[in-house]
Amino acid sequence: MQILVRHELEEAKKNRDQKEFAYEEISDIYHEWRQKKNLLNSANKMIEQLKILPEELAVYYEQYKIQKKDYIYYKHLKDKLVNSRIIDLFTNSGWKDGLAAGNGFYLKKIDELRNRLSQLHIVEQFHDINNPNSLIRWALSVQRNFTKEEESLIYHFQRYGMDKPNQPKPLDRYVCFPEKLLKNKNIKPDTEGFWINLGGVNEFVNYITKEQLCLNNDRETILQYFQSQVANIEQEKKAIEEELEQWNKLYDIVNSLDAPARSIEVYIHKPEIKTFQEIAVLNISPEQIQHSVKSLAEKDLIEQSEKKAKEELALRYEQFTQNKAIIETFPSLIQRISSLLNRISIKIEPYKADWNTLLLTQTIQAYKEDDYINADNKTEFSKDELTILSTALSRCDELMQSVINLKNQKNHLNMIEAEYISLYTDLPSINSYSAVSKESVEEANKLHIQNSIAYINQYTNMVKDFIPNEQYKFETSHDFKELITNLLPDLFPEDMIIEEEVVDRIKKKLEDINEKNRELNNKKISKIQDLLTEVKRQIEAQWDEIRRINRFFASGRKKISGVYNMKLEKTESLQFPVSWLSQFKYKTSLENMEDIFEGSILNELNTQVSIREKIMKAFCEMTNNYSKDITLEDLLNPNSYIELSLDMKNHFGRNNKGSTGQTYAAIALLCIARLSIIGNKNKAQEEGLRFMPIDEAEGLGSNFDLLSDIAEKYDYQILTFSINPLGKYSEQHVYILNRNLDAEEDVNYAPIEIRSRNDIDPELAKFINLSDYGS
Secondary structure (H helix, E strand, O other), rough: OOHHHHHHHHHHHHHHOOOOOOOHHHHHHHHHHHHHHHHHHHHHHHHHHOOOOOOHHHHHHHHHHHHHHHHHHHHHHHHHHHHHOOOHHHHHOOOHHHHHHHHHHHHHHHHHHHHHHHHHHHHHHHOOOOOOOOOOHHHHHOOOOOOOHHHHHHHHHHHHOOOOOOOOOOOOOOOHHHHHHHHHOOOEEEOOOEEEEOOOOEEEEEOOOOOOOOOOOOOOHHHHHHHHHHHHHHHHHHHHHHHHHHHHHHHHHHHHHHHHHHHHHHHOOOHHHOOOOHHHOOOOOOHHHHHHHHHHHHHHHHHHHHHHHHHHHHHHHHHHHHHHHHHHHHHHHHHHHHHHHHHHHHHHHHHHHHHHHHHHOOOOOOOOOHHHHOOHHHHHHHHHHHHHHHHHHHHHHHHHHHHHHHHHHHHHHHHHHHHHHHOOOOOOOOOOOOOOOHHHHHHHHHHHHHHHOOOOOHHHHHHHOOOHHHHEEEOOOOOHHHHHHOOOOOOOOOOOOOOOHHHHHHHHHHHHHHHHHHHHHHHHHHHHHHHHHHHHOOOOOOOOHHHHHHHHEEEEOEOOOOOOOEEEEEEEEOOOOOOOHHHHHHHHHHHHHHOOOOHHHHHHHHOOOOOHHHHHHHHHHOOOOOOOOHHHHHHHHHHHHEEEEEEOOOOOOOOOOOOOOHHHHHHHHHHHHHHHHOOOOOOOOOOOEEEEEEEEEHHHHHHHHHHHHHHOOOOOOEEEEEOOOOOOOOOOOEEEEOOOOOEEEOOOOOOOOOOOHHHHHHHOOOOOHHHHHOO
C-alpha cells in the first residue's frame, strides 16, 4: 500500500496546475448558467403565481402596468377629492363627461354664480331702507296707501335704484321720477301680472306675492321685513361665494393632475379599477421582464446546460479536491502507515501464533489492492485503512494484555496449590473422607448423658433469667431449639442447635455466607465480563461492517444521479458510551484487586444480588447515567452504542434530501451493500436467485441505469413496475397486466407476456405459419 500511495502522491503533484485550471474554467461556465437558471426559476415561480402560460407573460405584464398606472391616476384624484371634501361635487359636475366638457361646465357655472352675486349686491343695496337711492325708502316716505299695481311696480323697479349710474353700461336703468311711474295708466292686465307701456316699450311686471310684504302695513312691520330680506341676501351671497370657492378648488385639482383627461376617464368609466391589487412579482423593470420572457423561451437549453455544467463542475471539483488532499495529506499518511506497520510487526513478533488465531476470530479485514485502485476517494480510503491498522494495533495491546492476565492467573493458581500442599501434603480428592468407628460413637453417647444433666440445669436457669414469663413452655421440655427459637428467633430457625457451638456457629455461619457470596459474586463478575466483552466485540464488528459498506459505496460508479455519494455515518451514542465496557473489565480484573476494595466498583456491586442488578449498577456508577428508562436489554444490545445515518452528499459536502427516485436508488444501494457484506457470511457469492423489485421505475430517471449496472455486477434480476415499458435492454421480458372492467370483484388476472417473432422457439416454429405473424 505504501508503494501505491507514494505513486499517487507523485502523480498528484504533476497534475496540480492542470486540475486547478480545469476546475476554475468550468466554475466560471457553471456560475454563468447558474445565474440563468436562477432567473428561469424566478420566471417559473412568477407564471405559477400568476397562473398563466409562459408565452402570455409579456402581454400580462403590459396589461398590469397599464392597470397599475390607471389605478395610480384614480387613487391620486380620489385622495385629493376626499381630502378636500368635494367628491360629491365632482361626481355631479360636467367633468363626468370628460375633461373638456367639465372645464366648459366650470366656466359656465362660474359666470352664472358671479352674475347672481352681482345681482344680489345690487338688490342688497336697494333693499336697504336707509339707502337714499332705494325706491322702497321713497315709497315709505309717501304718506298714502298703494294699489296692488303700484306695489308691484315698486317691487319690480326696486332693483334699479333712483340715482343715475356713474359709469353706465348697456341695459343699465334707474327710476328718475317714481311718482310719474306710478301714475302711468298704460297698463294691460295678464295672468300673473300686467304689461306697462314705457313709451314705446312694454315691460311685464309680476304681481306682488304672498311672501312680499304689503307696503300699506305699519312702518315697523315694513322695517323688520326689509331687514330680514337684507339678511337673506347676505346669506345667499355667502353661500354663492363658498360655492365659487369649491368650484375653483375643484378646477385647480382636476387641471393640476399629471394626466387629467385619463384620470377623469378612469375614475368615471372604470369602476372596476377600485379592486386593483398590486402583484409584487410584477413590480419589476421592463428589462427584467424581457430577461424573464427570454429565459422561459430558452428553458430546455438553460436546464440542460446548467445540469451538464453542474455535473462537470462536480467532477472537476472532486478531482481537484482529491488531488489537493493527496498532496496535503499523503506525506503524513505515508509516515503514519510506516510507523503503524513497524509497531505492529514488533509487537506481534513474540505472539505470531496467537495473533493469527485472533485475526481468524475477529472482524479485522485484510487490505486489498483492488479496493484501493477502484476507490473514488483514495484519501478517505487511506484514512479508513489507517483506522483498521490502529484497530489492529489495539488488538495487539489487547492480546498482550490477555497473555499477561493468563500468566498471572496461572501463577496465582500455582501459588495456591503449593500453599495447600504445604498444609495438607496432597491436593484434595473427592473420595478423601475420614472413617468413624463404633467405639467412638459409644464414648460420645456417655459424654452426651453427662452433659445432658448439666444442660437441663443451665437450661432452666437461662429460662428463669432471660424469659421468666415463658417458663410454662419449658416445664416438660428442654428442647434447645425451642429455647434458641424463643431467645434468637431471627438467627436460629434450623432444627439442630448445640449450645457449645452457638457463638462459633454464628461466626462460622457468617464467614461461610460471606465466602459463598464472594465466590458467587466473582463468578457473576466473570460472567458479566464475558457478556460485556462479547458486546464490545459485536460493536467493533459493526464498525468494520460500516467501513466495508462505505468502501462499497466509494468503489466503482455508484453515485446517485451521477453527483451524490452515499455514506453511512456512525456516531457513538452519548447515552451509551462504548468506553464503559472496557473500563468495567479493567476495573474488575485480577491485577487490579489491590485498588478495588478502597471505594472500588466491586464494593458498589457487592450490594447487588442478580447479574441484571450488578450490570445496571455498574453502568450507572461508571457513566453517571441514572436514567430509569434504560434496561438491561439496552445495555447488552450492540445497536444501542451506535447511531447510524445514511446521507447523500455532493462534492461540497452538502447533504441532499433526495427526490423519490434518488431515495429509492439510495435504499437499493444500501440493501445490496448489506446483503453483499453483512448477509454474506461465507465471504463469497452464495448460490440462489437474487431479485431487485423497483416500483414506479419511470420516476428514477438516470438512477435506473445505475441500478441496472449494479444488478448486472452482483447478479441480480430487476423486476420493474411501470405504466409504460422502460428503456431498451437486450435481456428483457415485458408483461402486461390488465384489469377486467366487466368483473364485479377486484381480481388480479395472470399477466400476459409480450413477445416478438425472435422469441419463437425453432422447434415450435415448425408448427406455426410464420407468415401470419409478419416477417
